[in-house]
Amino acid sequence: MVFVASIRRRFQEKVVFITGAAHGMGRAHALAFAREGAKLVICDACRQYETIPYPLATPAELADLSAEIESMGNPVIAAHTDVTDLAAMQALAARAQHELGPIDIVVANAGVYSFAPSWEMSEQQWDETVNIDLKGVWITCKVSIPQMLPRKSGKILCVSSTAGIKGMHSLSHYVAAKHGVLGLVKTLAIELAPYNINVNAICPTSVDTNMCKNQAIYDAFAAGPGPLATYEHMLELTNSINLFSDRDLLPPQAISEVVLWLASDEARHLTGSAIPVDAGYLTR
Numbered sequence: 001m002v003f004v005a006s007i008r009r010r011f012q013e014k015v016v017f018i019t020g021a022a023h024g025m026g027r028a029h030a031l032a033f034a035r036e037g038a039k040l041v042i043c044d045a046c047r048q049y050e051t052i053p054y055p056l057a058t059p060a061e062l063a064d065l066s067a068e069i070e071s072m073g074n075p076v077i078a079a080h081t082d083v084t085d086l087a088a089m090q091a092l093a094a095r096a097q098h099e100l101g102p103i104d105i106v107v108a109n110a111g112v113y114s115f116a117p118s119w120e121m122s123e124q125q126w127d128e129t130v131n132i133d134l135k136g137v138w139i140t141c142k143v144s145i146p147q148m149l150p151r152k153s154g155k156i157l158c159v160s161s162t163a164g165i166k167g168m169h170s171l172s173h174y175v176a177a178k179h180g181v182l183g184l185v186k187t188l189a190i191e192l193a194p195y196n197i198n199v200n201a202i203c204p205t206s207v208d209t210n211m212c213k214n215q216a217i218y219d220a221f222a223a224g225p226g227p228l229a230t231y232e233h234m235l236e237l238t239n240s241i242n243l244f245s246d247r248d249l250l251p252p253q254a255i256s257e258v259v260l261w262l263a264s265d266e267a268r269h270l271t272g273s274a275i276p277v278d279a280g281y282l283t284r
């Protein structure tokens with residue numbers, strides 16, 4: 001019984017900073033860490049971007065998550081903070097250190113995408129996705145690392161994608177940013193090894209969130225065979241015309257399990273790695 005309790009509270013008193021936490025996978029990660037005893041710093045921009053064709057999080061969703069974590073008995077800071085705003089992110093990291101203690105674990109999760117062939121993509125589409133998905137990850141790491149260095153301890157998890165490993169039609173900005181995240185992770189792993197800080201990336205396949213279930217993606221499929229080819233694994237999995245049945249998208253909790261493992265002591269020998277959680281997508 002004592003053994004079970006210790007397994008379930010792997011992150012007791014750890015300060016965990018998660019970006020893009022108000023819904024989707026970030027929310028699932030926050031609740032999973034909370035169940036294991038963590039103190040949470042959750043942030044989300046809680047706004048809609050002009051080029052992002054599906055609903056992002058609302059302030060009410062962030063408030064709901066914060067209340068749910070509090071009701072579990074865990075301390076939590078919830079902030080409307082944009083990961084591309086360096087000054088705001090620095091202020092949030094400082095507040096976290098002051099109120100909860102130094103950050104132990106970072107999950108740089110906030111991310112967006114839109115669809116267009118590279119030559120039709122607008123500059124605004126490129127900038128919004130690359131800024132949030134790549135610069136935002138760098139900023140998240142930059143503001144957190146100084147709290148880890150003096151203690152020579154820390155875990156950094158950056159959310160990439162299978163799009164960080166292969167090309168995908170109509171997603172060049174996203175693919176470039178997610179490949180960039182892997183470059184950042186490898187470099188940080190080298191820089192932070194002397195400080196005993198593990199830095200790894202996670203590369204999910206299609207997950208059951210707004211990012212994957214929205215009219216824009218259905219329209220991209222309808223527009224021609226290119227985007228559909230990118231997602232053909234879904235057809236193989238479903239073997240039906242219903243591309244988005246429950247069987248083809250991974251539940252967010254499946255990704256949380258790997259995130260928590262990477263943040264745990266059991267994964268202490270991994271650094272600079274890119275871990276696919278892809279149901280075999282990259283192998284087929």
Ligand SMILES: NC(=O)c1ccc[n+]([C@@H]2O[C@H](COP(=O)([O-])OP(=O)(O)OC[C@H]3O[C@@H](n4cnc5c(N)ncnc54)[C@H](O)[C@@H]3O)[C@@H](O)[C@H]2O)c1
Nearest residue numbers: 020024025044045056057082083110111161206207209211
């Ligand atoms: N859903 C998938 O199939 C899938 C697959 C591979 C990787 N990913 C990646 O996983 C991560 C989470 O995606 P998701 O599926 O949960 O998407 P989601 O849209 O459900 O959640 C993303 C969250 O990020 C927030 N966000 C957006 N811009 C922000 C900003 N500038 N600052 C702070 N927060 C911001 C949104 O409000 C939202 O709450 C992303 O990095 C995404 O690229 C998703």
